[in-house]
Amino acid sequence: MNDPDNRGKAAEGAGPVETGEDPLAPYRGRILYGLASAAAVCLLPFSVNAFVQGNPGLGAGILSAFLVLAIDAVAIYLKKSPPIPLILLLVPIAAGMAISLKVQGFFGALWCYPTVLLFTFALSRRMANVGSILLLLMVSALVYHYIGFAYTIRFFVTLTLTIVLANIILSIIVDLHRRLLDQAIIDPLTGVFNRRHMERSLSDAIERKRRNSAPASLLLIDVDRFKLVNDQYGHAKGDSVLKGIVSLVGKRSRKLDLLFRIGGEEFILLLPDTLEAAAAVVAEQLRASVAETPLVDGRQVTVSIGVSELQPGESLDSWMKYADDALYAAKKAGRNRVVCGGPSRSEEDTTPLNAESEAR
Numbered sequence: 001m002n003d004p005d006n007r008g009k010a011a012e013g014a015g016p017v018e019t020g021e022d023p024l025a026p027y028r029g030r031i032l033y034g035l036a037s038a039a040a041v042c043l044l045p046f047s048v049n050a051f052v053q054g055n056p057g058l059g060a061g062i063l064s065a066f067l068v069l070a071i072d073a074v075a076i077y078l079k080k081s082p083p084i085p086l087i088l089l090l091v092p093i094a095a096g097m098a099i100s101l102k103v104q105g106f107f108g109a110l111w112c113y114p115t116v117l118l119f120t121f122a123l124s125r126r127m128a129n130v131g132s133i134l135l136l137l138m139v140s141a142l143v144y145h146y147i148g149f150a151y152t153i154r155f156f157v158t159l160t161l162t163i164v165l166a167n168i169i170l171s172i173i174v175d176l177h178r179r180l181l182d183q184a185i186i187d188p189l190t191g192v193f194n195r196r197h198m199e200r201s202l203s204d205a206i207e208r209k210r211r212n213s214a215p216a217s218l219l220l221i222d223v224d225r226f227k228l229v230n231d232q233y234g235h236a237k238g239d240s241v242l243k244g245i246v247s248l249v250g251k252r253s254r255k256l257d258l259l260f261r262i263g264g265e266e267f268i269l270l271l272p273d274t275l276e277a278a279a280a281v282v283a284e285q286l287r288a289s290v291a292e293t294p295l296v297d298g299r300q301v302t303v304s305i306g307v308s309e310l311q312p313g314e315s316l317d318s319w320m321k322y323a324d325d326a327l328y329a330a331k332k333a334g335r336n337r338v339v340c341g342g343p344s345r346s347e348e349d350t351t352p353l354n355a356e357s358e359a360r
Contacts, residue, residue: 022124022125022174023173023174023176023177023178024121024170024173025124028122029076031121031122032072032073032076032082032086032122033073033076033077035117035118035121035122036069036070036072036073036076036122037069037073039065039069039114039118040066040069040070040073043062043063043065043066043069044063044066046062047059047062047063047066050062055099055103057095057099058096058099058100058103061092061093061095061096061099061100062092062096064091064092064095064096065089065092065093065096068084068086068088068089068092069089071083071084072084072086086118086119086122086123086131087119087123087127087130087131089115089118089131090131090134090135090138093111093112093115093135094135094138094139094142096108096111097109097111097112097138097139097142098142098146101142101143101145101146101147102146105146105147106143106147106151106155109139109142109143109155112135112136112139112155112159113159113162115135116132116135116159116162116163116166117162117166119131119132119135120132120166120167120169120170125167125170128166129163129167132163132166133163135159136156136159136160136163139155139159140152140155140156140159143155184196184197185197187260187261189239189242189243189261190242190243190246190261191246192246192259192260192261192267193258193259193260193261194260194261194262195260195261195262197260198258198260198262198268198270199316201258201260201270202218202270202316202319202320203316205270205272205310206310206314206315206316206319208272209310209312209314210312210313213312214272214273215273215274215275215309215310216270216271216272216273216274216309216310217271217274217275217276217278217279217307217308217309217310218268218269218270218271218279218307218308218310218319218320218323219268219269219271219279219282219283219286219305219306219307219323220266220267220268220305220306220307220308220320220323220324220326220327221245221249221266221267221268221269221286221303221304221305222265222266222267222303222304222305222327222331223241223242223245223265223266223301223302223303224301224302224303224304224331224335224336225335226238226241226264226265229241229296229299229301232299233296233299237296238265240295241295241296241301242261242265244293244295245267245290245295245301245303246259246261246267248286248289248290248293249267249269249286251289252282252285252286252289253269256272256273257269257270257271257272258270268320268323269282269286274309275309276307276308276309276340279307279309279340280307280338280340283305283307283338284338286303286305287302287303287304287305287336287337287338290302290303291303291336302335302336303336304327304330304331304335304336304337304338304339305327305330305337305338305339306322306323306324306325306326306327306328306329306330306338306339306340306341307323307326307338307339307340307341308320308322308323308326308340308341322341323341325341326339326340326341327339329341
């Protein structure tokens with residue numbers, strides 16, 4: 001593809017959609033609210049009991065944890081960000097564990113297990129692992145100091161297995177989330193994005209244009225006389241042709257360019273930070289590449305391409321309409337060519353770039 005410098009600098013966040021390594025992120029507030037509410041309700045009686053039994057240090061530690069969880073739960077209920085990071089629970093938990101192990105023996109260490117689950121589902125994966133490992137090390141040292149080596153080994157192994165199991169569950173959730181996301185936005189035949197993701201991505205480009213005046217162009221690509229390929233060679237060969245075209249587009253695309261399959265043999269290539277003139281160069285290179293590649297034995301496969309640059313204040317429907325109009329003009333002019341269209345051009349004004357023209 002042409003030099004990216006000629007098409008502007010890539011804007012941050014303009015690349016392909018994130019598959020998401022933290023699928024719980026959208027649900028973090030709901031998870032935190034439920035866990036914090038339940039934990040807060042369960043902790044308060046233990047805090048009161050500790051004060052009644054004459055253990056003010058233990059009672060204060062449990063009360064501190066209760067207040068942190070209760071404050072965060074109330075903030076989430078009010079649709080605000082939790083003001084207190086849950087990782088700070090390590091401080092009252094460590095203090096409470098030390099007092100509990102000294103007063104109640106090994107039973108005090110049992111609070112680590114629900115704490116690990118709280119960290120796992122209410123924090124990001126990295127922070128959850130940091131908090132869980134710190135908790136494991138601190139409480140293991142306390143168990144060794146107050147109880148003894150034999151209990152320390154049992155506690156260390158069981159809590160380590162709990163942390164590992166929690167990470168395995170999260171890994172499965174991440175994998176399932178990625179598969180579901182792929183099914184929702186990926187075309188199963190060609191492996192490119194589908195129409196659903198196209199609408200979101202084009203809307204994002206429109207928003208970037210509105211906010212930052214960032215240019216964007218799209219190429220509407222249609223395989224010429226594709227039905228004849230299917231009829232003459234079979235649908236399996238037709239599928240192979242589509243995959244071959246996708247491969248050719250991929251070789252001439254930047255990482256931030258997005259390819260979508262929107263119909264049987266129709267594709268859209270979104271070119272962020274690209275003016276129409278540069279997009280026309282890309283389109284002509286793609287057209288020539290497809291025409292020169294033997295995708296089917298004994299038959300030349302060609303594409304027609306309509307080019308449309310996003311205009312200020314333009315809607316998604318309008319942007320796509322001008323690309324569609326340009327594609328129609330390319331088909332009408334004889335196929336295997338590129339036509340640029342825009343709000344300032346009528347169909348009669350559009351100038352096709354035919355197979356012999358130089359890239360502009």
